[in-house]
Amino acid sequence: MDDITADAAIKKMIGCLAASLCRRPDFDRSEHEDLCQEMMLAILQEAESYDSSRGPPPAWAYTILGRWSGSEVRRRSALKRRDMYLSRSIDAEQEGGAPARDMLTAGDGLRRSQAEPTPDADVIEMADTIKAASARLDASDLDIWRRLAESTAAAVARDLGITAYAVRKAKKRIRESIELVTNQ
Numbered sequence: 394m395d396d397i398t399a400d401a402a403i404k405k406m407i408g409c410l411a412a413s414l415c416r417r418p419d420f421d422r423s424e425h426e427d428l429c430q431e432m433m434l435a436i437l438q439e440a441e442s443y444d445s446s447r448g449p450p451p452a453w454a455y456t457i458l459g460r461w462s463g464s465e466v467r468r469r470s471a472l473k474r475r476d477m478y479l480s481r482s483i484d485a486e487q488e489g490g491a492p493a494r495d496m497l498t499a500g501d502g503l504r505r506s507q508a509e510p511t512p513d514a515d516v517i518e519m520a521d522t523i524k525a526a527s528a529r530l531d532a533s534d535l536d537i538w539r540r541l542a543e544s545t546a547a548a549v550a551r552d553l554g555i556t557a558y559a560v561r562k563a564k565k566r567i568r569e570s571i572e573l574v575t576n577q
Contacts, residue, residue, distance in 0.1 A: 397440055398433065402451040407432045410458055419469045428465075435461040525574040530567065537563040 411428040414420045439457050540549045546560045
């Protein structure tokens, strides 16, 4: 175990991977040392799984570090998404000390979100745009559009027995139709 952590190739690999991660937007350059330490800890935690008959220590460490870095990127991405979509309770106290429920007006209808209500004129305009754009599309593109509203592109392709490329091309035609109607 001591020879694994003392291996110069592994130390260099850790330094290079930490530098690479620090260049990503969800990491910071000041985290370089912390990342190096966390990677070394990951290697130490997995040290018992090293089998010298299966290859040299750097090859084994490369696998461990690849798994660790992928896991760390996914963890940070999940934290970022979670923070972005945090909901606030309408019963929780706001900056003014009163719950949000007390600040909502009758027009808000005590909605659960803090988004502005869509004005009726905008709803009508969106409906007209959708109607005009759908009139420009053929039946197969309309079917794909309806299915995409409820499912992923991959699922639509699988359900219709077409390629994902065909779904992407249909999405492009749908967007172009909407843009044509919008820009008129």
